[in-house]
Amino acid sequence: MKIQRTLLFCAGVFSLGAAMGFASGPDRELVVTKSLDSPILTTRSPGAEGNKYGFEGGSVLKVNGAYHLFTSEMVANPEWVKMKLGHWVSPDAIHWTRRGTVFESSGNFTGEDPRAALWAPMPVFSAKENRWNVFYVAYHCAPDTPTQWLNNTEGEIWRAVSRVSGMNGIDGPYKDAGVILKRGKDSDSWEGLQGTDSFFPYQVGNEWYGFYGSAHTEALPISSWQVGLVKAPSLAGPWKRCTELNPLKIEGKFTENPVVTRLKDGTYVAVYDTDVQNAIGYTFSRDGVHWSDGQHLIVQKDSGIWASDIRTPLGLVPEGNDSFTLLYTAFEKGSGAPAAASSIPPSTAAVGMVKVHLQPVAKAAQAEAKAAKQDR
Numbered sequence: 001m002k003i004q005r006t007l008l009f010c011a012g013v014f015s016l017g018a019a020m021g022f023a024s025g026p027d028r029e030l031v032v033t034k035s036l037d038s039p040i041l042t043t044r045s046p047g048a049e050g051n052k053y054g055f056e057g058g059s060v061l062k063v064n065g066a067y068h069l070f071t072s073e074m075v076a077n078p079e080w081v082k083m084k085l086g087h088w089v090s091p092d093a094i095h096w097t098r099r100g101t102v103f104e105s106s107g108n109f110t111g112e113d114p115r116a117a118l119w120a121p122m123p124v125f126s127a128k129e130n131r132w133n134v135f136y137v138a139y140h141c142a143p144d145t146p147t148q149w150l151n152n153t154e155g156e157i158w159r160a161v162s163r164v165s166g167m168n169g170i171d172g173p174y175k176d177a178g179v180i181l182k183r184g185k186d187s188d189s190w191e192g193l194q195g196t197d198s199f200f201p202y203q204v205g206n207e208w209y210g211f212y213g214s215a216h217t218e219a220l221p222i223s224s225w226q227v228g229l230v231k232a233p234s235l236a237g238p239w240k241r242c243t244e245l246n247p248l249k250i251e252g253k254f255t256e257n258p259v260v261t262r263l264k265d266g267t268y269v270a271v272y273d274t275d276v277q278n279a280i281g282y283t284f285s286r287d288g289v290h291w292s293d294g295q296h297l298i299v300q301k302d303s304g305i306w307a308s309d310i311r312t313p314l315g316l317v318p319e320g321n322d323s324f325t326l327l328y329t330a331f332e333k334g335s336g337a338p339a340a341a342s343s344i345p346p347s348t349a350a351v352g353m354v355k356v357h358l359q360p361v362a363k364a365a366q367a368e369a370k371a372a373k374q375d376r
Helices: 167-171 359-376
Strands: 026-034 055-063 066-076 082-090 097-104 117-126 131-140 153-162 174-181 198-204 206-216 224-233 254-262 270-274 279-285 294-300 307-318 321-334 349-360
Touching: 026 294, 055 224, 055 254, 055 321, 055 349, 066 117, 066 307, 066 321, 066 349, 097 131, 097 174, 117 198, 131 167, 131 174, 131 198, 131 294, 153 167, 174 198, 198 254, 206 254, 254 307, 270 307, 279 307, 307 349
Parallel strands: 055 117, 055 307
Antiparallel strands: 026 349, 055 066, 066 082, 082 097, 117 131, 131 153, 153 174, 198 206, 206 224, 254 270, 270 279, 279 294, 307 321, 321 349
C-alpha cells in the first residue's frame, strides 16, 4: 500500500535492455476503449456490509468464464490495519458477489503481531502442483510518529495453497504454507523498514520470477518506493533476490504492486501503481526479466473522474484480439483521501473498471481520439 502522495546472482539473465528490443522504447501501448463514470464495487455494494474503508490492491483473473477478484478490504479501525482478504466473483466484471474471506488480520496496533495487517492477495495457479496458490503481505503495525511511518512495517510474503486441487480450487479454502520472502541478511540497501510491501510471481520458462517492493518508511518524508525481482525454481521457493538487476528502473521515484500478464506472442506486460495523476503505469518485457521504462494510461478524465486518487491496478484480464479488462482501486471523491503519513483522516476506496486495447504506438493516438468522440 502507499501513503498519499550474500550477493545473489540470477545466473544467465544479465544482458543489456537494448538486446530485448526496447532500445528506442516499446512499439505498443495501451489505449482505453471504454470507461465507466462510476465505480463497480464500493462499500455500499451488496456483500460489502461491514467494510468501513473499502478496497485496496489485490488482483483479478478469469477462470472458466467467471471473473475472480481477490482484494484487500479495509474493514474497520485501526484504518489500514484491521483487514480482510476478500474473494469476489462476477459474470461480467461489473456485478459482483462476495464469495468469502480468505484470511483476516488481527488488527493488533502495538507492533507485536506479525499478522496485524494483511494486504495484496495474489492468486496464481501452479500447473506442476495442479493447485492454486495465494500470496499476500503480512505486517507489524503501530501508531505513526512525527518522523516514522509505522502503520505497516516489516512486511513478510506469505504463501497459502488451496485445499482443493484443480482449477475449481480457486474457491479454496486456503491453508497457509509459510513465509517465502522477508527483509533480512539477504536484503539489498534499497529495502527499508516497510519490509516487503508487495509480491507477484510469474513463470518464465521452467522457472519463476517475482516482483517485490519496499520503501524506507523509517524516515519521513519517504524519498522513493521501489520494486525488484526475485527468482525461484518453483512457487514454494527458495526465492533469491536478483541483486544485480535491483531496484528496477521503471519509474523515477514511485513504482508499487506490479501485476504481470503474458501476451500471446510471449511478451510480458505489468501494470502497477504510479504517482501520475488519474493514471496507472505499465511496462513491457521480452524475456520476463528486463523491463522497459514505464508508460502511463489515463483511466479517468473529463466528466468521468469519480476518484480523488487512483490507487492500484488489479491486473489485465485478456479478452481476445488484444483487448483486456482492467480493474483498479481508487479513493472516491469527497471521501477525504490521506494527506500525510502522520495525519490520516477517514477515506473510502472503491473499484473501477476500464476496457483497454493493445496496439502499435502509431495507431494509438488515432484510436484514443475515436473513443473520445464516441463517448461524447
